[in-house]
Amino acid sequence: MMGKISLIGLGDDGCVSLSSRSINEIAMAESLAGAERHLAFFPQFSGEIIEFTSGLNAYISRIIEQAKTQDVCVLASGDPLFFGLGSRLIAAVQAAQLPIEVMVLPNVSSVQLACAKTLMSSNDLVTLSVHGRALKGLVAKLQQYDAVALLTDHENTPVVVAKYLAQFDESEWSVAVCENLAGCNERIGHYSITELIQLDEQHFSRLNVMLLRRGNQPYWGGYTQHCADEAYHSRSPLNGLITKASVRAIAVAKLGLRRDSVMWDIGAGSGSIGIEAAKQTWQGQVFSVECNPDCHPLIESNQRRHKVDNLTLIKQKAPLGLAELPRPNAIFIGGTRGQVDPIxxxxxxxxxxxxxxxxxxxxxxxxxxFYQLCQQRQLQFEVLMLQHAHSQPLAQYQRYQAENPIHLFVITKEDNS
Incomplete structure (x- = not known):
């Protein structure tokens, strides 16, 4: 006969945070699983103990194996389905195709507690996590929100996070750091980004939540989704190696990006196409490929200027380096340096x-x-010929100044290609 898994949310104040139903599930369980600090609240438990030390997959496998014959109670922090163990455990049970019942009894989440302690409304609050994740991409995500709860870990501490934000001049945020919530060593502190970066990186407890509220911090560095050419640093003379604003807007729109897309910008020049794409795919990734060393500081400067830390500069001559990149949903090729066929x-x-x-x-x-190339490879494509002009003063009059025409070959990959 199969057992069942009861996933119990626990506060840092231990047993007093539990409902009578949760306490009853623990008392009736034949095995109790959890981290050392969770298990310490139940020294009287006489059944089998499954301690989580390291290796989440191995830990989940042990729980499922035990649940084949016993009722297992699994202890987790707060709400197990809120950036916790719950989703991974449930997915593993479903993948095993075993008739094991899983029941979740949640507690108050750390973010709910943090909001209550700081009297901060959670109506418009969005939760992001850098727990076990890279900081890269955090700044781009922050451009979407005014209030953010951020889950940290022992490496991405509040001080490390603040130093990272400061690299992109994201300093106009007020921050509350809430430590050991509901525990004996609970502490709530209010800081500016400038104050945080002065502290030791391990100043705070590993158990903390950051609450960030936007102050006078402009979105995307004060720039819009599509910008004038003057919003970018580019090479001289003639404001070179930049796709003009009107062409750029159409090209990025034609890429059909989603917020989580992966995009390659090959022959990036000053990086303007990749940067405006990165603003659209703010949960995704953009890779700007450029081999000219004179362009590299320009791209990096524009990246910081526009706050697109979800963009990565690849300093190689395509097609070198492309095979190592994540598979893209969209590609823009603005320059090939004679390598168009292999690219x-x-x-x-x-x-x-x-x-x-x-x-x-x-x-x-x-x-x-390009026309011959598309025909030879039997690619599905359309060609846009873009030509525009803008007004320029001529004495007391206005005249039109025409820009060079640009052809965009828009290729759609078929399902079977």
Whole structure:
């Protein structure tokens, strides 16, 4: 006969945080699983103990194996289904295709406690986590919100997080650090980013939640989704190596990006296409590939300026380095340095089905070359010829100044290609 798994949320104040139903489940269980600090609240438990020391997969496997014959009670912090053990455990039980019943009895989450302690409304609060995750991409996510709860860990401490935000001039946030909530050593502190970066990186308890509230911090560094050319540092003369604003807006729109897309910008120049793409795919990743060392500081400067830390600069000549990148949903190719055929072969092969690849052609030679390339490879494509003009003063009058026409080859990868 199969046992069952009862997943019990526990506060840092131990047994007093539990409902009578949770206490009864623990008392009736034949095995009790949890971390050392959770198990310490139940020294009287006489059944089998499954302690979580390290290796989450192995821990979950032990719980499921035990639940084949026994009722197992699993202790977890707060709400187990809120950035906790619950989702992984339930998925593992379902994957095992065993008739094991799983019951969840949640407690108050750490974020709920933090809001209560700081009297901060959670109506518009969004929770993000850097617990066991890289900080990269956090700044781009913060551009979407005014109030954020941030779950940290022993490496990405509140001080480390603050130093990372300061690198992108994200200093206009008020921060509450809530430590050991509901425990004996509970502590609530209020800081600015500037104050936090002065502290030792291990100043706070490992059990903490950061609450961030936007002050005068502008979104995306004060720039809009699509910007004028002057919003970017670019090479001289002639404001070179930048796709003009009107073309850039159409090209990025044609890429069909979602908020979690992966995008490659090959021949990035000053990085403007990748940066505006990164603002759209703020939960995803953008990889700007550029081999010209003169462009690298420009791209990095523009990245910080526009707060797109979800963009990664690849300092190689394509197609080198492309094979190591995550598979893209969209690709923009603004420059090939004579390597168009091998770049296209790698790019089309890597692109997700129904993904979009855009080739930008400035010269008549490249237009003819790209057209033949698409025909030879039997690619599904359309060509946009973009030509625009903007007003310029002429004495007391206004005249039109025409820009060079640009051809965009918009290629859609078929399902079976």
């Amino acid at each position: 296209i072969d790698v790019a089309i092969n890597a692109l997700h089905p129904k993904g979009t690849l855009i080739l930008s052609a400035v010269t008549l030679d490249s237009v003819a070359q």
